[in-house]
Amino acid sequence: MIKNDLFLRALKGETVERPPVWMMRQAGRYLPDFMKLKEKYDFFTRCRTPELAAEITTMPIEQVGTDAAILFSDILVVPQAMNVEIEMKPGVGPFLPNPVRSPLDVNDIIVPDVYEELGYVYDAIKLTKERLNDEVPLIGFAGSPWTILCYLVQGQGSKNFDKAKEFCFKRPDAAQVLLQKITDTTIAYLKGKVKAGVDAIQIFDSWGGLLSPTDYQTYSWKYIQQIIDALKDEIPVIAYGKGCWFALKEMSQSGAAALGVDWTCSAINARYLSGGQITLQGNFDPSRLYSTPQEIKKMTTQMIDEFGKDRYIANLGHGILPDIPVRNAQAFVDAVKEYKPR
Amino acid sequence: MIKNDLFLRALKGETVERPPVWMMRQAGRYLPDFMKLKEKYDFFTRCRTPELAAEITTMPIEQVGTDAAILFSDILVVPQAMNVEIEMKPGVGPFLPNPVRSPLDVNDIIVPDVYEELGYVYDAIKLTKERLNDEVPLIGFAGSPWTILCYLVQGQGSKNFDKAKEFCFKRPDAAQVLLQKITDTTIAYLKGKVKAGVDAIQIFDSWGGLLSPTDYQTYSWKYIQQIIDALKDEIPVIAYGKGCWFALKEMSQSGAAALGVDWTCSAINARYLSGGQITLQGNFDPSRLYSTPQEIKKMTTQMIDEFGKDRYIANLGHGILPDIPVRNAQAFVDAVKEYKPR
Numbered sequence: 001m002i003k004n005d006l007f008l009r010a011l012k013g014e015t016v017e018r019p020p021v022w023m024m025r026q027a028g029r030y031l032p033d034f035m036k037l038k039e040k041y042d043f044f045t046r047c048r049t050p051e052l053a054a055e056i057t058t059m060p061i062e063q064v065g066t067d068a069a070i071l072f073s074d075i076l077v078v079p080q081a082m083n084v085e086i087e088m089k090p091g092v093g094p095f096l097p098n099p100v101r102s103p104l105d106v107n108d109i110i111v112p113d114v115y116e117e118l119g120y121v122y123d124a125i126k127l128t129k130e131r132l133n134d135e136v137p138l139i140g141f142a143g144s145p146w147t148i149l150c151y152l153v154q155g156q157g158s159k160n161f162d163k164a165k166e167f168c169f170k171r172p173d174a175a176q177v178l179l180q181k182i183t184d185t186t187i188a189y190l191k192g193k194v195k196a197g198v199d200a201i202q203i204f205d206s207w208g209g210l211l212s213p214t215d216y217q218t219y220s221w222k223y224i225q226q227i228i229d230a231l232k233d234e235i236p237v238i239a240y241g242k243g244c245w246f247a248l249k250e251m252s253q254s255g256a257a258a259l260g261v262d263w264t265c266s267a268i269n270a271r272y273l274s275g276g277q278i279t280l281q282g283n284f285d286p287s288r289l290y291s292t293p294q295e296i297k298k299m300t301t302q303m304i305d306e307f308g309k310d311r312y313i314a315n316l317g318h319g320i321l322p323d324i325p326v327r328n329a330q331a332f333v334d335a336v337k338e339y340k341p342r
Numbered sequence: 343m344i345k346n347d348l349f350l351r352a353l354k355g356e357t358v359e360r361p362p363v364w365m366m367r368q369a370g371r372y373l374p375d376f377m378k379l380k381e382k383y384d385f386f387t388r389c390r391t392p393e394l395a396a397e398i399t400t401m402p403i404e405q406v407g408t409d410a411a412i413l414f415s416d417i418l419v420v421p422q423a424m425n426v427e428i429e430m431k432p433g434v435g436p437f438l439p440n441p442v443r444s445p446l447d448v449n450d451i452i453v454p455d456v457y458e459e460l461g462y463v464y465d466a467i468k469l470t471k472e473r474l475n476d477e478v479p480l481i482g483f484a485g486s487p488w489t490i491l492c493y494l495v496q497g498q499g500s501k502n503f504d505k506a507k508e509f510c511f512k513r514p515d516a517a518q519v520l521l522q523k524i525t526d527t528t529i530a531y532l533k534g535k536v537k538a539g540v541d542a543i544q545i546f547d548s549w550g551g552l553l554s555p556t557d558y559q560t561y562s563w564k565y566i567q568q569i570i571d572a573l574k575d576e577i578p579v580i581a582y583g584k585g586c587w588f589a590l591k592e593m594s595q596s597g598a599a600a601l602g603v604d605w606t607c608s609a610i611n612a613r614y615l616s617g618g619q620i621t622l623q624g625n626f627d628p629s630r631l632y633s634t635p636q637e638i639k640k641m642t643t644q645m646i647d648e649f650g651k652d653r654y655i656a657n658l659g660h661g662i663l664p665d666i667p668v669r670n671a672q673a674f675v676d677a678v679k680e681y682k683p684r
Contacts, residue, residue: 159501162663165629212605212627243585246606263554264588285554287507321504 002199004136007068010313011200011236011257013279019304019312020067021336022139023329024240025319026060027072030329033059043088044080047073053124057138058131064326064333068137068200071128071193073121075143075204079152081117082185083110092156099155101167103174109152111181114188121189125196140198142190142227144205144241145182146220149175161207168219175219183223187230194235201231202238202260206318209243209262216247228255238281242318248273262317263288267306281313284332289316289324293331300335309341344541346478349410352621352655353542353578353599361646361654362409363678364481365671366582367661368402369414372671375401385430386422389415395466399480400473406668406675410479410542413470413535415463417485417546421494423459424527425452434498441497443509445516451494453523456530463531467538482540484532484569486547486583487524488562491517503549510561517561525565529572536577543573544580544602548660551585551604558589570597580623584660590615604659605630609648623655626674631658631666635673642677651683 002008006020028034034056037046046052056072076086076094089095100106115122128138151157153164168175190201208220220241228237232255239251240260248270251259258279261270270280284303289296304314314336320329344350348362370376376398379388388394398414418428418436431437442448457464470480493499495506510517532543550562562583570579574597581593582602590612593601600621603612612622626645631638646656656678662671 157501159499160629162629165627166632169630169632209606212630213608215627215630243606245587246608246611264551264585266555266588269588285507285557287502287504288511288554288557290508290511 002134002137004067007137007313008199008236010279010311011238013277013311015310018339019307019309019314019336021314021333022066022068022070023060023316023320023332024070026064026066026070026329027056028320029322030320030324030326031059031063032326033063043074044077047077048120050120050124050127054127054131057124057128061132061136064330065337066136066333068139069128069132070139070141070202071121071125071198073124073141075141075148076151077118077121078142078182078185078189079109079148081112081114081189082181083108083112084152086151094151094156096152096155099163100152100178101163103171103177106174106178106181109178109181111184111188114185114192118189118192122192122196125193125198129197137199138197139200139202139238140190140193141202141204142186144203144208144220145179145186145223146211147205147207148182148186149178149219150207150210152178161210165210168215179219179223183226187227190227190231191234194231198235200236200238200257202240203227205239205241205244208241208247213246216244217250221247221250225254232256240281245269245273249275252278258313260315264317267303271307277311279311279313280307281315283317284315286316286318286321286324289320289328289332291328293328296328296331297335300332301339304336304339305342309339344476344479346409349479349655350541350578352653353580355619355621355653357652360681361649361651361656361678363656363675364408364410364412365402365658365662365674366412368406368408368412368671369398370662371664372662372666372668373401373405374668375405385416386419389419390462392462392466392469396469396473399466399470403474403478406672407679408478408675410481411470411474412481412483412544413463413467413540415466415483417483417490418493419460419463420484420524420527420531421451421490423454423456423531424523425450425454426494428493436493436498438494438497441505442494442520443505445513445519448516448520448523451520451523453526453530456527456534460531460534464534464538467535467540471539479541480539481542481544481580482532482535483544483546484528486545486550486562487521487528487565488553489547489549490524491520491561492549492552494520503552507552510557521561521565525568529569532569532573533576536573540577542578542580542599544582545569547581547583547586550583550589555588558586559592563589563592567596574598582623587611587615591617594620600655602657606659609645613649619653621653621655622649623657625659626657628658628660628663628666631662631670631674633670635670638670638673639677642674643681646678646681647684651681
């Protein structure tokens with residue numbers, strides 16, 4: 001039994017005293033203790049060393065007091081396991097020396113034995129669960145197949161992932177083969193996470209909002225739905241799609257336990273578009289954490305007023321930015337914890 | 343009298359035989375003749391030399407047959423005139439050696455005499471009008487004050503313009519002073535364009551979609567509304583906000599003649615959100631021009647079916663990409679011209 005089960009109760013749609021709160025990328029660079037480990041170990045070493053991953057994962061629980069932990073890892077460990085070389089370049093982000101650019105490249109992508117290739121993730125989950133000692137739930141995650149494809153084809157981060165979209169529109173058949181390989185791997189990977197002990201799963205579709213509603217169905221949602229179908233009877237799944245306001249209705253009927261929304265979709269729009277019943281998660285603009293702690297508290301309270309305290313998980317609308325002062329993140333978390341319904 | 347007045351009639355909401363068509367960035371790198379001039383003259387030389395600007399502006403009219411011309415220029419000529427040094431770095435885009443980062447920097451920004459600083463734009467308009475010989479209308483444009491601020495503060499293009507947003511949330515008063523200076527300059531600049539002979543104005547809010555609906559009102563829309571108010575009795579104004587679906591209702595009540603939408607907002611959503619009466623412009627995903635000409639024609643026809651032929655201007659949802667084959671752009675334009683209402 002998890003002692004602080006606010007997050008899990010919100011996922012079930014139960015009435016709660018106040019909304020639970022966590023922050024995307026909460027185990028990240030805004031924490032001084034994270035920066036100390038960052039200086040000593042490179043990115044993928046931190047991901048691959050269960051002791052480090054567990055230590056980083058629990059930092060925000062101990063230091064800012066969020067109501068859920070999310071495993072320190074990266075969406076790109078999945079394509080790494082699929083035979084793709086991926087580096088994390090300081091100041092640049094993900095970089096692929098050999099991006100996928102042709103149907104032949106797609107042939108080289110394998111669907112791996114996840115227990116063999118990603119065992120370190122499962123070890124990290126088990127160790128983290130021990131360290132958390134049932135205080136708060138642990139979230140596991142994966143990128144959406146479309147978002148993974150974006151990196152595989154583009155070869156690095158991008159404003160519009162034009163090369164990824166070019167590949168899909170020029171080579172739709174190869175794109176579908178690639179997306180299915182990623183989907184199959186992701187399902188196996190996440191089933192392993194469930195076995196290892198996570199309490200919920202979040203799927204990050206960070207780049208779904210680059211697609212038109214029609215193309216979103218074809219290149220992104222179809223595959224996310226497969227993942228949800230494969231997991232929903234075992235564990236609550238949160239589907240987060242940045243910029244995917246246009247798909248909220250379909251997403252709400254998918255079997256997902258909750259939907260993540262970004263700050264461009266107001267609470268009233270999100271409730272309306274998702275049909276009003278499903279639990280929503282979001283949507284504080286991460287840049288808004290540059291405001292004063294006092295302003296942050298005021299805006300956070302207003303956000304909860306707008307979403308309502310039930311069927312709601314307070315979060316940012318995307319990952320926390322690296323140079324946010326800890327006291328500002330703390331103001332956000334505290335405002336949720338101090339929330340009194342009007 | 344302009345011979346092909348389809349575009350102007352669509353802006354007035356009149357019944358037309360078929361929708362007019364033009365493409366954002368239609369005078370751009372996908373045209374081989376543009377590339378020849380690009381090799382000889384740097385970016386701002388092309389903007390500042392009326393003969394070159396006029397030649398480039400008329401290229402897509404002669405070569406792909408769009409129903410409107412848009413002056414070859416850049417949104418950043420406005421801040422250049424405001425005492426800001428801006429370079430266009432090949433392969434990088436705009437670059438500011440001294441970005442605006444403090445209230446003191448804002449003090450250094452001037453509201454210039456636009457006729458003195460931007461006379462070359464007006465000369466280009468006059469020359470272009472001569473060359474166009476009243477065949478099609480000429481569109482003048484400006485960036486929205488928020489979008490200009492994004493570049494001034496960030497110092498270059500960006501995925502999320504985090505430094506620009508940081509500036510606004512840390513220094514809201516200085517941000518408002520800067521936005522008002524940009525607004526005042528833009529109004530004077532566009533009034534000069536009207537005098538010089540443009541037939542319509544488009545305001546590009548390329549980065550409005552990075553803001554929450556509330557912050558959009560505060561940092562972007564408030565200033566666009568000032569610009570529309572100052573111009574709407576003289577000339578039709580098109581307000582284009584990338585990612586600004588959430589503001590379409592307010593935008594539809596602003597006095598703008600038309601609203602530009604991107605491809606993430608379907609025709610049915612755009613009509614619903616904008617109240618159903620105002621002329622809409624858009625919204626083909628520019629990456630979709632990587633498809634085959636046959637596919638492009640099919641999807642373009644479907645787009646018009648969805649928007650309807652009246653109160654509609656066929657366009658892309660953002661600028662055309664540099665490496666699109668001319669025949670693909672041609673397929674898009676032809677599909678609109680061949681459109682037969684069902």
